Amino acid sequence: MDSNEKKTQTTKNHTFWQSFCHAKDGLVALYQTERNFRKHTLAAILAIGIGVWLHLTMNQWLWLLLAIFLVFISEAVNTIVESIVDLLVGHQFDGLAKKAKDVAAAGVLMAAAFAVVVGLLILAPSIWNLLQK
Numbered sequence: 001m002d003s004n005e006k007k008t009q010t011t012k013n014h015t016f017w018q019s020f021c022h023a024k025d026g027l028v029a030l031y032q033t034e035r036n037f038r039k040h041t042l043a044a045i046l047a048i049g050i051g052v053w054l055h056l057t058m059n060q061w062l063w064l065l066l067a068i069f070l071v072f073i074s075e076a077v078n079t080i081v082e083s084i085v086d087l088l089v090g091h092q093f094d095g096l097a098k099k100a101k102d103v104a105a106a107g108v109l110m111a112a113a114f115a116v117v118v119g120l121l122i123l124a125p126s127i128w129n130l131l132q133k
């Protein structure tokens, strides 16, 4: 499949590699078009860096990674909802469009709040202990 064919493909993927490449395109699109996704990526890199510095336990890593991926996945769902709503109603105001977009945004907010709580519960005591030494 050449690159032009790839850009206009509307049929099913035939190989795992094709599926993987389209998933990668989705990730790139998320990063390039969604400002909040970029901010969350930066926050995740920072949290992982602090986690490495603090030598987190396996359990702490699992909670931190769960929180990070919940935020990423909710951002992806939010972007899907926004795109589908825009595709359906364009710039026309619609009550259901507003509800769909606001609820999708609420999903991101809940995931981000969970990540802040997990981050505080895991990182704050470890940083505090380190500063006491």
Ligand SMILES: Nc1ncnc2c1ncn2[C@@H]1O[C@H](COP(=O)(O)OP(=O)(O)OP(=O)(O)O)[C@@H](O)[C@H]1O
Residues within 6 Å of the ligand: 034, 036, 078, 082, 089, 090, 091, 092, 093, 094, 095, 097, 098, 101, 102, 105
């Ligand atoms: N077609 C519409 N009809 C009604 N309300 C809409 C419509 N499009 C957007 N809105 C309202 O505007 C808000 C912002 O919509 P928009 O599509 O710009 O999201 P966004 O700024 O990309 O959101 P995010 O900050 O999650 O990336 C929505 O949460 C919704 O309340």
